Amino acid sequence: MKNRPSQKSKAAARKGRDGRSSTKEVADGKISDYTVRRLSVYCHTLEELEHDGMDVVSSARLAKLAGTNPAQVRKDLSYFGNFGKRGSGYPVTDLKSRIRKILGIDHVWRVVLVGAGNLGSALFSYKDFERHGFQIVSILDTDPKKVGTKWDGIWVSSFDKCNKVVKSSGAEVAVLVTPAAVAQDAVNRLVDAGIKGILNFAPVKLEAPSHVQVRNVNITIELEGLSFSMKDLQEE
Amino acid sequence: MKNRPSQKSKAAARKGRDGRSSTKEVADGKISDYTVRRLSVYCHTLEELEHDGMDVVSSARLAKLAGTNPAQVRKDLSYFGNFGKRGSGYPVTDLKSRIRKILGIDHVWRVVLVGAGNLGSALFSYKDFERHGFQIVSILDTDPKKVGTKWDGIWVSSFDKCNKVVKSSGAEVAVLVTPAAVAQDAVNRLVDAGIKGILNFAPVKLEAPSHVQVRNVNITIELEGLSFSMKDLQEE
DNA sequence: CGCTGTGAATGTATTCACAGCG
DNA sequence: CGCTGTGAATACATTCACAGCG
Numbered sequence: 001m002k003n004r005p006s007q008k009s010k011a012a013a014r015k016g017r018d019g020r021s022s023t024k025e026v027a028d029g030k031i032s033d034y035t036v037r038r039l040s041v042y043c044h045t046l047e048e049l050e051h052d053g054m055d056v057v058s059s060a061r062l063a064k065l066a067g068t069n070p071a072q073v074r075k076d077l078s079y080f081g082n083f084g085k086r087g088s089g090y091p092v093t094d095l096k097s098r099i100r101k102i103l104g105i106d107h108v109w110r111v112v113l114v115g116a117g118n119l120g121s122a123l124f125s126y127k128d129f130e131r132h133g134f135q136i137v138s139i140l141d142t143d144p145k146k147v148g149t150k151w152d153g154i155w156v157s158s159f160d161k162c163n164k165v166v167k168s169s170g171a172e173v174a175v176l177v178t179p180a181a182v183a184q185d186a187v188n189r190l191v192d193a194g195i196k197g198i199l200n201f202a203p204v205k206l207e208a209p210s211h212v213q214v215r216n217v218n219i220t221i222e223l224e225g226l227s228f229s230m231k232d233l234q235e236e
Numbered sequence: 237m238k239n240r241p242s243q244k245s246k247a248a249a250r251k252g253r254d255g256r257s258s259t260k261e262v263a264d265g266k267i268s269d270y271t272v273r274r275l276s277v278y279c280h281t282l283e284e285l286e287h288d289g290m291d292v293v294s295s296a297r298l299a300k301l302a303g304t305n306p307a308q309v310r311k312d313l314s315y316f317g318n319f320g321k322r323g324s325g326y327p328v329t330d331l332k333s334r335i336r337k338i339l340g341i342d343h344v345w346r347v348v349l350v351g352a353g354n355l356g357s358a359l360f361s362y363k364d365f366e367r368h369g370f371q372i373v374s375i376l377d378t379d380p381k382k383v384g385t386k387w388d389g390i391w392v393s394s395f396d397k398c399n400k401v402v403k404s405s406g407a408e409v410a411v412l413v414t415p416a417a418v419a420q421d422a423v424n425r426l427v428d429a430g431i432k433g434i435l436n437f438a439p440v441k442l443e444a445p446s447h448v449q450v451r452n453v454n455i456t457i458e459l460e461g462l463s464f465s466m467k468d469l470q471e472e
Numbered sequence: 473c474g475c476t477g478t479g480a481a482t483g484t485a486t487t488c489a490c491a492g493c494g
Numbered sequence: 495c496g497c498t499g500t501g502a503a504t505a506c507a508t509t510c511a512c513a514g515c516g
Contacts, residue, residue: 032484036465036485039460044439059497077498086498088498118357129456221277222451228272231339268506295475320475321475321478323474
C-alpha cells in the first residue's frame with residue numbers, strides 16, 4: 001500500500017531520441033500506482049480485443065471492459081501521449097504495444113524464484129507470467145532435499161550460492177516466497193547480488209535500499225478486506 | 237482496484253445494541269479500502285507487539301512498525317471509536333481484539349477452495365489463514381483424478397456437487413483458483429449455492445450480484461507494476 | 473507533560489464538460 | 495458528427511496542528 005515514496009519518476013530526461021519529440025511514452029510528472037495498475041488492465045483487455053480481431057476501440061468500450069469509466073481511460077493514456085484518433089478511437093494493436101513499452105514489459109525480465117516450496121512451485125507452473133514478459137531463469141532454496149532437483153529444465157540451487165546463481169543467470173527480478181522469518185535475510189543477499197526488484201509474498205515489511213523496488217502481495221490482507229466488506233453488508 | 241463501488245457501508249444501523257451506544261466499532265460513514273488495508277497491518281503488528289509482551293503502544297510506535305505515520309494511525313482508528321488513553325497510548329491486546337472485530341475476523345469464516353491445482357494446493361497448505369480466521373472446510377475440482385482424494389482430512393469433491401458441498405460444509409467464502417476460462421461459470425454456481433464472498437485469483441473480471449463481494453488478486457498486475465517502477469528508475 | 477482525537481488545510485485522484493480535430 | 499484530450503471542478507485521502515484529557 002504505502003509504496004508511494006518509490007513513486008518519484010522524476011520527469012525523466014525527455015528530449016526525444018530524434019528531433020521531433022512527438023509522442024512522449026514517458027510521463028512528465030509522477031504517475032500514480034492507480035494509473036499503473038489500470039494500464040495493466042487495459043493491456044490485458046487490449047490483448048483480448050486484438051485476439052477477437054478488433055482494430056479500433058473507443059475509450060467508452062475499453063472502460064466498460066476494464067471496469068472503469070471513459071474519462072479515466074483517456075486521462076490515464078494522456079499522461080503518456082496522444083494515442084487516439086478523434087472521431088474513431090484508439091488503434092488496438094498499437095495501443096497495446098505502447099502500453100507494454102510504458103510498463104516496461106516490451107522486453108523479457110529475467111526472474112529468480114526464491115523459495116521452492118508449495119507456493120513457489122505454484123508460481124513456477126503459472127505460465128501466464130512468461131506470456132507477459134517474465135521468465136524464471138533460476139530457482140533457489142535452502143532445503144537439501146530440493147537442491148539439485150530439476151524443475152522443467154531449471155536446476156534448484158542452494159541459497160548459499162545466491163550471488164553466483166543470480167549473476168550467472170542474469171536475473172534482475174526476484175519473486176520471494178520464503179518463510180517470513182528468513183525473508184529479510186534473503187533480501188539482503190539478493191540486493192548484494194544485484195537484484196533490482198522484488199515481488200514479496202512473505203508477510204513481513206522488508207527493508208531494501210531505495211534503488212531496489214519492493215512490491216508486496218499479502219493474501220491475508222485481501223481476505224481480511226473481503227471479510228470487512230462481507231460483515232459490512234450483513235449489518236445493513 | 238476499482239473495487240470501490242462495493243464500498244458503500246451505508247452508515248450501518250447504529251443505535252447501539254444497548255442503551256449507551258458508547259464505542260461505535262462500526263464507522264458512521266464510508267470507510268475507504270486504504271483504511272481497511274491499514275487496519276489489517278495494524279492488527280498483524282499488534283499481534284507481534286503482544287507476543288513481545290508489550291502492553292501499550294503509542295500511535296507513533298505503531299505507525300513506525302506498520303509503515304505509516306502517527307496521524308494516519310489515529311485517524312484510521314478514530315473512525316471506529318476512542319480506543320486510546322491520552323498521555324499513554326493504546327492498550328495492545330484490547331486494540332487488537334477491537335480491530336479483529338471491525339474486520340469481521342473475530343469469528344471463523346468457513347472457506348471453500350475452488351480449484352485443486354498447483355495454486356490451490358499452495359493456498360491450502362498456507363496455514364497462516366487459519367490463524368487469521370479463515371478455515372478451509374471443503375475443496376472442489378473437476379479433475380476426476382483429484383476428486384475423491386483427501387487433503388489433510390478434507391475430501392476433494394466434484395464441482396458438479398458444488399451446491400450440495402457448499403451448503404453441507406457451511407462455506408460462506410470461496411477462494412477461486414480455477415483457470416480463467418471457467419471462472420465465471422464457477423462464480424455463477426457458487427452464487428447460487430449461497431456464497432457471500434469470493435477471493436478471485438483468476439485473471440478475469442467477474443460478474444456477481446451486489447450482495448456477493450468479490451476481491452481480486454492478480455499477480456501479473458503486481459509484476460507489471462514492479463516492472464514499471466524498475467524501468468522508471470533506470471531512466472533517471 | 474505526553475499522547476490522543478479531530479477539525480481545518482493540504483495534497484491527490486477522479487470526474488465533468490467542452491473545445492477541437494478527423 | 496463522434497470521440498479524443500484536457501483544464502477546471504469535485505471528491506477523496508492524508509497530513510497538520512492544536513485543544514483537551516489522563
